[in-house]
Each structure stands twice: as structure tokens, then as C-alpha cells.
Amino acid sequence: MKIMIGLLIPFLGTTLGAGSVFFLKDALRPGIQKGLLGFASGVMVAASVWSLLIPAINFSADLGELAFFPAAIGFALGILFLLEMDRWIPHLHLNSEEPEGPKSRLKKTTMLILAVTLHNIPEGMAVGVVFAGLLSGEEMISFSGALALAVGIAIQNFPEGAIISLPLKSEGGSRGKAFVYGMLSGIVEPVGACLTILLTGLVLPFLPYLLSFAAGAMIYVVVEELLPEASQGEHSNISTIGFALGFLIMMILDVALG
Secondary structure: OHHHHHHHHHHHHHHHHHHHHHOOOOOOOHHHHHHHHHHHHHHHHHHHHHHHHHHHHHHOHHHHHHOHHHHHHHHHHHHHHHHHHHHHOOEOOOOOOOOEOOOOOOOHHHHHHHHHHHHHHHHHHHHHHHHHHHHOOOOOOOHHHHHHHHHHHHHHHHHHHHHHHHHHHHOOOOHHHHHHHHHHOOOHHHHHHHHHHHOHHHHHHHHHHHHHHHHHHHHHHHHHHHHHHHOOOOOOOHHHHHHHHHHHHHHHHHHHHO
16 A cells, blocks of 8 residues: 555646646746746756665675666666657647657647656656565665655656646636646656556566666756756746755655655
8 A cells, every 4th residue: 555655646746736727827937937847857866866876876786896887778778768759759848839759730738748748757667666676675775765756756746737737728728627637747657657566576687777767767858858948038047946956855855764
């Protein structure tokens, strides 16, 4: 039961964020949006380091000076995986009018949701891999540490849900429809995490590679999408402050609970 709750926590963050459409009249102000994007970036970077890359290196300690090797390979593969997904799935980034990926007749709303769903894949995988390691009895992974990762991702999913649902309502959609679209953008996380859990026996031998793979994919999302979007428009330090806060909170969660 505790494992299932842990897997659903990130999705709860997205759902609560999407629910803001019932309380806010308009889309988020640019400054707030920048701060939230920066915050999400900070959480993801800190989670990639403390919850994924460092454990991946620790798991490979028996390799001695080559303990970095599985983490390096997994990280590179995570970057390449998201790079290819970016090329083959039509999607639209926030505040952009030019779709990426192959040409498509999909609606703007659909492609915006696809963009968010695309970068939710590594987050769901990260949570699933950590809990799979926990279920396997690995001493280096504690429930509190796995919970810290789930809570950290949920925190950064809250603004993500709001950033999706509020613009959809502003474009003329109903609050209910905007909420459902925002919520569904995060459904891939618990689904991906559950699939990873079901494959625990197969996952365990490759745990260092999979942890670092998720880290690479998350860093790709930060560099390719979140930070550029946070830097659009008039220059300000809001996104930088948001990044610092997100990084600090995730670092403290992981160290305190891990």
C-alpha cells in the first residue's frame, strides 16, 4: 500500500496544479510562470544528482575507479532517448507557435499536452526505478529516500499542471475540460512507474544504468525545454530564484529523508 501511495504522489501534484483552473481566472502572469518553470528545473536537477546519479555510482562501487561507467552510459542513453522522442513525436512547447517533431494536423492543445507528457516519461521512470530497487531489498535505497523523490517530483508537477490547464481555459475551453487535460498530462508517470515495478526482476541487474538513464532524460528536459521557456521575454531574475529554491528544497528533502 505504501508503495502504491508513493507511486501516485507525483500524479497528485499534477492533479492539484491542474485544479488551480477552478480558483484562478486567467493564465499565470509571465513572472509567476517564469518562477515556477525555474522552480521545476531546480527540483529536477537536484533529483537527478542526489536521487539518481549518486545512487547509480554507489551501486557500482565494486568497479573501483570505473564506478562512474554505468552512470555515464545510462546518462548518455537518457539524453539520446529524449532527443529521439523529441524528433519523432509532434509536440508544441509553452508560449511557442511553431510545433516540433514531424508535421502533424493535431490540434495545438493536443501537441501542448504531448510536450508535457513527453517529459513526464523520465519522471515516472525515475520513481518506478527507485521503488523497484526498494522492493528488491537494496540497502542503498530507503523508503524515505524513495518518498523524497516522489514528493520532489510532485512539487514540480504542481506548477506544471497549472501551466497546462490555465492557458487551455484562457483559449475558450471550459474549466472542467482544461482540468482534465492538465491532469491527464501527468498520467504517464504512475503508469510508467507501475510498469517498472512489475519488471523489478528484470530491472535490478541494470539498476545503475536505469537510474542514470532517468537522470539524463530529466536533465535533457530541463536544458531543452524548461530553462529556455523560463528565459523567454523580458529578462528577470525570477526564474533564477525559482531554480535556486527548487534545487534547495529537493536537496534538503533527499538528504533529510534519504
